[in-house]
Amino acid sequence: xxxxxxxxxxxxxxxxxxxxxxxxxxxxxxxxxxxxxxxxxxxxxxxxxxxxxxxxxxxxxxxxxxxxxxxxxxxxxxxxxxxxxxxxxxxxxxxxxxxxxxxxxxxxxxxxxxxxxxxxxxxxxxxxxxxxxxxxxxxxxxxxxxxxxxxxxxxxxxxxxxxxxxxxxxxxxxxxxxxxxxxxxxxxxxxxxxxxxxxxxxxxxxxxxxxxxxxxxxxxxxxxxxxxxxxxxxxxxxxxxxxxxxxxxxxxxxxxxxxxxxxxxxxxxxxxxxxxxxxxxxxxxxxxxxxxxxxxxxxxxx
Numbered sequence: 001x002x003x004x005x006x007x008x009x010x011x012x013x014x015x016x017x018x019x020x021x022x023x024x025x026x027x028x029x030x031x032x033x034x035x036x037x038x039x040x041x042x043x044x045x046x047x048x049x050x051x052x053x054x055x056x057x058x059x060x061x062x063x064x065x066x067x068x069x070x071x072x073x074x075x076x077x078x079x080x081x082x083x084x085x086x087x088x089x090x091x092x093x094x095x096x097x098x099x100x101x102x103x104x105x106x107x108x109x110x111x112x113x114x115x116x117x118x119x120x121x122x123x124x125x126x127x128x129x130x131x132x133x134x135x136x137x138x139x140x141x142x143x144x145x146x147x148x149x150x151x152x153x154x155x156x157x158x159x160x161x162x163x164x165x166x167x168x169x170x171x172x173x174x175x176x177x178x179x180x181x182x183x184x185x186x187x188x189x190x191x192x193x194x195x196x197x198x199x200x201x202x203x204x205x206x207x208x209x210x211x212x213x214x215x216x217x218x219x220x221x222x223x224x225x226x227x228x229x230x231x232x233x234x235x236x237x238x239x240x241x242x243x244x245x246x247x248x249x250x251x252x253x254x255x256x257x258x259x260x261x262x263x264x265x266x267x268x269x270x271x272x273x274x275x276x277x278x279x280x281x282x283x284x285x286x287x288x289x290x291x292x293x294x295x296x297x298x299x300x301x302x
Contacts, residue, residue, distance in 0.1 A: 004047060004048045004049070004050055004082075005045070005047055005048070005049045005050065006049075006050040006051070007029050007031050007050070007051050007101070007103060008029075010049070010051070010101065013045075014040075014041065029103055029105065030103060030105040030106045030109050031051070031101075031102060031103050031105075031106055032100065032101070032102040032103075032106050032152070032160065032163060033100065033101055033102075033152070034098060034099070034100040034145065034148055034149050034152055035098065035099055035100075036096075036097075036098060037055070037056075037057065037058070037059070037095045037096055037097045037098060037099055038095060038096055040088075040095055040099075042089070042090050042091065042092075042093065042095075043087070043088070043089050043090075044087050044088045044089075045087060046064055046085055046086065046087035047085050047087070048082055048083070048084070048085045049080065049082055049086075049101075050082050050103075051082065051101050051102065051103050052079075052080065052081055052082070052101065052102050052103070052104070052107075052118070052123065053078075053079075053080040053081075053099060053100070053101045053102075054077065054078070054079055054080075054099065054100055054167075054170065055077070055078040055080070055097065055098070055099035056075070056076075056077060056097040056098045056099070056138070056141050056142060056145055057072055057075065057076050057077075057078055057095075057097050058075045058095070058096040058097040058138065059072075059090065059092060059094055059095035059096055059097070060072060060073050060090060060092050061088055061089055061090030061091075061092065061095075062088075062089050062090070063078060063086060063087075063088055063129070063130065064086060064087045064088075064089065065080075065084060065086045065129050065130075066084045066085065066086070066195070066196050066199055070129075070130055072130070074132055074133075075097070075132065075133045075135075075137075075138045076130050076131060076132045076133060077130070077131045077133060077141060077174060077177075078129055078130050078131075079122035079123055079129050079174075080129065081123035083123070083224060083225060083226050084129075084196065085199075085203070086129075097142075097145075098142070098145035098146075098149070100145070100148060100167075102167070104118060106160075106164075107164065107167075110161070110164050117164075117167055117168060117171055120171050120175075122171065122174060131174055131177045133177075137177070140173060141170065141173070144166055144169060144170050144173070147162075147166055148163050148166045148167070151163050151166070189235075190234070190235035190238050190239060191235075191239055193225065193227065193231070193232065193235040193236075194235050194236050194238075194239040194240060196225060197221055197225065197232060197235075197236060197244070197247075198247075200215070200221060200224060200225070201215075201221070201247065201248065201251055202251070205251070205255050206255065206258070207255055207259065207273045207274065208273075212272070212273050212274075212275070213252070213273065213274050213275040216248070216275040217245065217248065218232060218233065218243070218244035218245050218248070221244060221248075222244075229244070232244050249285075249289050250289070252274055252275075252285075252289075253286065253289040253290055255274065256270060256274060256282075256286055256290075256294070257290065257297065259273070260294055260297050260298040261297075261298065267279055267282070267283070267294050267295065270282065270294070271283075282294070
């Protein structure tokens, strides 16, 4: 099951600091920061982050994004959002460029909040996260990051307003770039949505005492993928022939069968781990999808 990293986790992992930034909880933090990539770790954990990130990558490596590996062999802009798990791996220490990370609250604190940043297709699971750059474009985006870095280190009272404007400029300049060919293995957005759903579904398993089922219905998954539940159903029906709820039920039933046959958990423990508040509800659910009650299935020879 994929874990999720918040802002505080990031500082503890990269800088071994636990007291920065300050906030009552990670979800309530309004935060922006910017770093040089010259001293970045060569490998980051594959998980979802609870913050947005934009990177100007100069160096070679591989981006593991959702269910695909994207080779980065030339300068690129990379957009990362909380919706898709990702990681970065390289064995080449010669890494340059910048990356900035920021929370949703940081953007929305702007009284003139512009939806172009968070709602741009760069942060959408069905969009491309990588945009390769020419030397001229590298110079342009490097200048934007340097401007944000200068403002961030200044004492100007309205420096974050300037930084938000620079983020907006970065997004608008990226809109001018043509989508890169050969990055996505999918023929259309519905196919990509289907793959991202199946990736998110599969990464909830296997279930154990610490990793209980988090997303239990179609609405949960649609919210995680930032799309309407009808769009998710339509994409899955077109690509798999099944609805979202049917696919969820198949996977939960498969996991329940594995736990019944291969674990010592009792029926109540299995029901709770799979998101059922009442064991009776789990028993009815399992019988509906497996054809027999849980106990009868457990007692049946493998």
